[in-house]
Amino acid sequence: MSDREIxxxxxxxxxxxxxxxxxxxxFIFGEDVAEAGTPFKVLSGxxxxxxxxxxxxxxxxxxxxxxIGVGAAMTGMRPVxxxxxxxxxxLAMDQIANQAAKxxxxxxxxxxxxxxxxxxxxxxxxxxxxxxxxLHAWVSHIPGLKVAIPSTPYDAKGxxxxxxxDNNPVVFFEDKxxxxxxxxxxxxxxxxxxGVADVKxxxxxxxxxxxxxxxxxxxxxxxxxxxxxxxxxxxxxxxxLPLDKKTxxxxxxxxxxxxxxxxxxxxxxxxxxxxxxxxxGAFYYLDAPVKRMGALNVPVPFSPTLEDVTVPTEQTVFExxxxxxxxx
Amino acid sequence: xxxxxxxxxxEMAQDTGKILRWLKSEGAQVIKGEPIMEIExxxxxxxxxxxxxxxxxxxxxxxxxxIPVGQTIALIVEDPKGFVNxxxxxxxxxxxxxxxxxxxxxxxxxxxxxxxxxxxxxAYLNKDPKGLPNPSxxxxxxxxxxxxxxxxxxxxxxxxxxxxxxxxxxxDVLNMSATYTLAPARAGSPHPSTPLRSAQxxxxxxxxxVMAERMTTSWTTVPHFFLTRDVDATALVELRARIAPIIxxxxxxxxxxxxxxxxxxxxxxRDHPRVNASWMDNTIKLNDAINIGIxxxxxxxxxxxxxxxxxxxxxxxxATRRKDIxxxxxANKLKPADIAGGTFTLTNLGMxxxxxxxxxxxxxxxxxxxxxxxxxxxxxxxxxxxxxPMLTLTxxxxxxxxxxxxxxxxxxxxxxxxxxxxxxxx
Numbered sequence: 001m002s003d004r005e006i007x008x009x010x011x012x013x014x015x016x017x018x019x020x021x022x023x024x025x026x027f028i029f030g031e032d033v034a035e036a037g038t039p040f041k042v043l044s045g046x047x048x049x050x051x052x053x054x055x056x057x058x059x060x061x062x063x064x065x066x067x068i069g070v071g072a073a074m075t076g077m078r079p080v081x082x083x084x085x086x087x088x089x090x091l092a093m094d095q096i097a098n099q100a101a102k103x104x105x106x107x108x109x110x111x112x113x114x115x116x117x118x119x120x121x122x123x124x125x126x127x128x129x130x131x132x133x134x135l136h137a138w139v140s141h142i143p144g145l146k147v148a149i150p151s152t153p154y155d156a157k158g159x160x161x162x163x164x165x166d167n168n169p170v171v172f173f174e175d176k177x178x179x180x181x182x183x184x185x186x187x188x189x190x191x192x193x194x195g196v197a198d199v200k201x202x203x204x205x206x207x208x209x210x211x212x213x214x215x216x217x218x219x220x221x222x223x224x225x226x227x228x229x230x231x232x233x234x235x236x237x238x239x240x241l242p243l244d245k246k247t248x249x250x251x252x253x254x255x256x257x258x259x260x261x262x263x264x265x266x267x268x269x270x271x272x273x274x275x276x277x278x279x280x281g282a283f284y285y286l287d288a289p290v291k292r293m294g295a296l297n298v299p300v301p302f303s304p305t306l307e308d309v310t311v312p313t314e315q316t317v318f319e320x321x322x323x324x325x326x327x328x
Numbered sequence: 329x330x331x332x333x334x335x336x337x338x339e340m341a342q343d344t345g346k347i348l349r350w351l352k353s354e355g356a357q358v359i360k361g362e363p364i365m366e367i368e369x370x371x372x373x374x375x376x377x378x379x380x381x382x383x384x385x386x387x388x389x390x391x392x393x394x395i396p397v398g399q400t401i402a403l404i405v406e407d408p409k410g411f412v413n414x415x416x417x418x419x420x421x422x423x424x425x426x427x428x429x430x431x432x433x434x435x436x437x438x439x440x441x442x443x444x445x446x447x448x449x450x451a452y453l454n455k456d457p458k459g460l461p462n463p464s465x466x467x468x469x470x471x472x473x474x475x476x477x478x479x480x481x482x483x484x485x486x487x488x489x490x491x492x493x494x495x496x497x498x499x500d501v502l503n504m505s506a507t508y509t510l511a512p513a514r515a516g517s518p519h520p521s522t523p524l525r526s527a528q529x530x531x532x533x534x535x536x537x538v539m540a541e542r543m544t545t546s547w548t549t550v551p552h553f554f555l556t557r558d559v560d561a562t563a564l565v566e567l568r569a570r571i572a573p574i575i576x577x578x579x580x581x582x583x584x585x586x587x588x589x590x591x592x593x594x595x596x597x598r599d600h601p602r603v604n605a606s607w608m609d610n611t612i613k614l615n616d617a618i619n620i621g622i623x624x625x626x627x628x629x630x631x632x633x634x635x636x637x638x639x640x641x642x643x644x645x646x647a648t649r650r651k652d653i654x655x656x657x658x659a660n661k662l663k664p665a666d667i668a669g670g671t672f673t674l675t676n677l678g679m680x681x682x683x684x685x686x687x688x689x690x691x692x693x694x695x696x697x698x699x700x701x702x703x704x705x706x707x708x709x710x711x712x713x714x715x716x717p718m719l720t721l722t723x724x725x726x727x728x729x730x731x732x733x734x735x736x737x738x739x740x741x742x743x744x745x746x747x748x749x750x751x752x753x754x
Contacts, residue, residue, distance in 0.1 A: 256472050285475075288470055288491060
């Protein structure tokens, strides 16, 4: 059973179901989470098992139900709030950044906010500018929050269980384009600690630090690079907050070159943070500038042709790595 | 049609070339194959020919500039119509303004049409950041390369970068420290001449700088030892006296003692391959050919042109070759091949009436022979004083390649040949 393959969506659903069975305080609420099981069908079947008291549909009001979630967490529950599109984080931002992230600190440690904001990210779904953004950098900026950003079904399940069991507010990003991706997920109960990066592929010539779906892009690029004799190491930080700086730095020290790939906007983005961590930590070991590859700094176009060029691809990562390695 | 004229690489280890003289001026019509400039590399002076016919334009380098290999020095424009002003550049006012704001040298911008337009400058700015001026004067190098160079005491300015945009990367430093390479002159413009220059400063030529660096490296890294031997030159003097007229009649060149010694050394080396070897990569490399370098003093330094396969040449042929290379060395006309491949060096200061001296090895060669003048001295022969023309040989050897016994055996063989050169015929 250990090599059983399930989809990313199924891994999320399993994590939620297992945690809800394990802990009666865990409940889900948000828009279209119950009968609809979300537009992505990630939660299908949960309302049937746990009922409408624990899988609760809410009105279309992100600030409202996010605030309810914070209150429930402060008073002993462990809510998992579903924010359908990451773009809607903007609406819930006061509850996340000013309430959830601050309560433990401002109450002198008397209150905890053990909750999870599950939301989505990722472009190329033809969802246009207000439903295609990857805004994890916004929340990764805020002390008091934790931010998980899994790239595989295995990581998704393990990280979501950790998120639910954590006594701090966690924002959990799932790439919409990965829900159908399959991967090996064990049936036994396991968790993945936050702040521990995973080396998805070992290599010695260049480090590709990638997040979420960009890990798959980086792995594809690494395969292409291998064809021309460049060994790429693919590092997945798995959580942007806390960030496993050490693994990123040590890998860059080993390879002397690094590209950071993330689907958020490039400007002031996750790529900027990780690139600066590498530049500072591995400076005297670098043989090329640390390069960043994020989404183009434009509203995500609705035109499929245009949308596809706004995000890094295997080809563009391959080209960048080849250039840095001086192989043309 | 515009052809870029770049600083050519004439030698394996050449990183830069110094423009000695423009033979054609800006705006001049040049014909393919015609010499347009004279450049000096680490070791030689060469005339560089036009690669195509057209009008010489956009010359960016001045005489005296040291230019990295591969850098564009000038353009040869086949259709000169676009170049309205042969002494400068044709560019639109907007292009000039943008170039000025971004401190772009217009000479580096390649026009798509007849003259440089705004779009050309913008394309240059977008595509070619390496061309941007380097206000700090720092050599572009990766942090890792800087650290490695600093740890190894290597001056980055002496390296050529193979990284993105020509930056020096770690491998460039590691390759430099792994192989014995000469440090060429610093790339970029030479120091601007200051009017109040100190009286003690002397201009240092590339040849002198290379000599200085090469001698320092050899003296500080090669474990030298020296063997001295006096030889009776009676037979050598006699041999020269007898063959000189024959050779002079045949080829017009009068053989010198140097020529005779080149031949005798080459013959002696045949039986002593360890002395005709090099210390390379922590091992001894025996050289197949016997190529004797002749240390030659120039006004601005030392150069060692080579008589290749000297053991297979007749003394007359050696004399002809020696005359040719020494003359061309004096005229700065040596080609890279003339100074390549030496396996043993002879240095002779006899003409300056030096009796004997010790020489620094011309690394990576294993040995160098220093010879003084041939002078009459009183020696004892069978208990009786006698006056004979005597010559003192001093062999400097690299102890990593040759031990004392081997060096002594070679020196003994050479001394015997000098004292009995007719053995060549035996």
